[in-house]
Amino acid sequence: MSDYSLDSIDTKLGEMLTNSSHMFDLSMNCLLGDTNLDTVKENLYSTDKTINELHRDVRRELIVHSAVNSRNLDVPLLLAYMTMSKDIERIGDYCKNIFEIAETGNSFTKEAEELENFLSLRDRISGFIVNLQTCLSLDEKDKVQELIASGAEVGKEIDEKITSLLENKLEVKYPVATTLFYRYLKRVILHIVNAATAIIMPTDKIDYIDE
């Protein structure tokens, strides 16, 4: 017999990730492709609202679960769910930030040198979101560890790009927008990695992959 509310929370986290993945693809296509922003905007913001509502549902269900199971409460598990849902919710927010870069008139389709890197990052991060969803449903420690390691690796890669931009070692057409874009991508990656740490790590070590 499984736990009704924990199963329900898992399902809701899965839905949050599906929506996050959708938002990520939409916002990246706006910046790296020639998607019409007006046609996408409403979809993007309503999807974010759906994620926020799912996030609140998760919190409500956690409270109900803790009230009903007060004598046999798995506190670390509930804290893990709490932090995981927050991390997933933040992915949607950064996707909106990425969209806003495109909305201010920046388009990276002509950034010939970086476009290839951008596209590669898009595909890898998109894959990470899907992997996180798989990790949530399968609960396989090796897969989660692999996701954390490769996510951290991509994070470092982005950090190096940001450092190069700050030191003027990387010439791009829109330096501010590109720096912000890399910064947002790093935040997306880190939230995916943090959510993954909540699946397998002890409560005190969640979010701290470097230490």
Added chain:
Amino acid sequence: MKKRPVLNILLAAFFLYFFLVSIKLLEKGIKTLGAEYTDQLFQSVSSPFVGLLVGTLATVLVQSSSVTTATIVGLVGSGFLNLEYAIPMVMGANIGTTVTNTLVSFGHVRREQEFKRAFAASTMHDFFNLMAVLALFPLQLATGFLTKISINATDAIISTGFTATKPNSPIKATIKSGANFVVDFLSRIPFIDNLYQNSYRIYAALLIFLAIVFIFLSLKNIVSNMKSLMLNRIEFGLDRTLSKGGGIVAIIVGIFITFSVQSSSITTSILVPIVGSGILAIENAFPITLGANIGTTITAVLASFAVETSDGLTIAMCHVFFNLISVIVIYPIKPLREIPIKLATALSNATAKRKSLAILYVLITFVLLPLLGIVLFN
């Protein structure tokens, strides 16, 4: 937590049987005392008002209206108590049972806003039950309407031929053999056998004491096993209520949860942290509490299957009708149903600023006033 549903079902069934055997033991203990002695004892509870206060205080002490009402059924079934005094006791049990969730609300005392909501959620149950007693107790004294309805309902149930109500039913016979087994077992203990031979009244008192302890233990175990079994459904029910709001659905959820776990305190205590955290409005929690009042009446009905006379079923039906009528009369009328919520909110606003008021409220309402009333009016 490891889930063992089959074991939970078996244990719940065993403790339900043990609960019924305990009621029978109580009946046996009282009969052993003898009619002359019980009449003398009974005369000491001299008015229905004292009965009301005894019911309140007894429930506060055992923290369970189910234990009190089941014991009252046993007392009525054995002829120790008559309906005139037992009905106010059942009403008192309704008042006393609300102390449990009020105590639960003290867990939120460190956060003012949270405590305010939690205390209001718990005390609205107090105010509703007080209001119900204020409305129905004088009416019962003046007209005996609850007695009449309950006797008619008992007759109607008996006329259906329902097995458990027949004097020689297999259910009653099984319970009786269980009680005889316990009595035989006790008589093998030399000390107890000596009491039985030489001082039957002390023996009877011991039997009554053991029966009440067994009622308490068996109910506690029924509740914990049923709660383990029903956790998922309870959460599902509460989640549905959160998404749908209050109303009839919430009353049904309250009935269902309480019926499943055999304890209104479990239902109302679960609500306290949910309202305290702010995710369920007190107005939406209120009907769940009313449902809990109705759901908890099943325990007395079950207990009535163990006793020999039909009065046991009648007092159980009184409990059912008292709670049903109070909900039917108060809940549909908005200004009436708002009274307990408004009173609870006002009290929680005051106690949030001065927490000592909350402790005073509990002590005065649930301990001092009933004690004082018993001393003054007995």
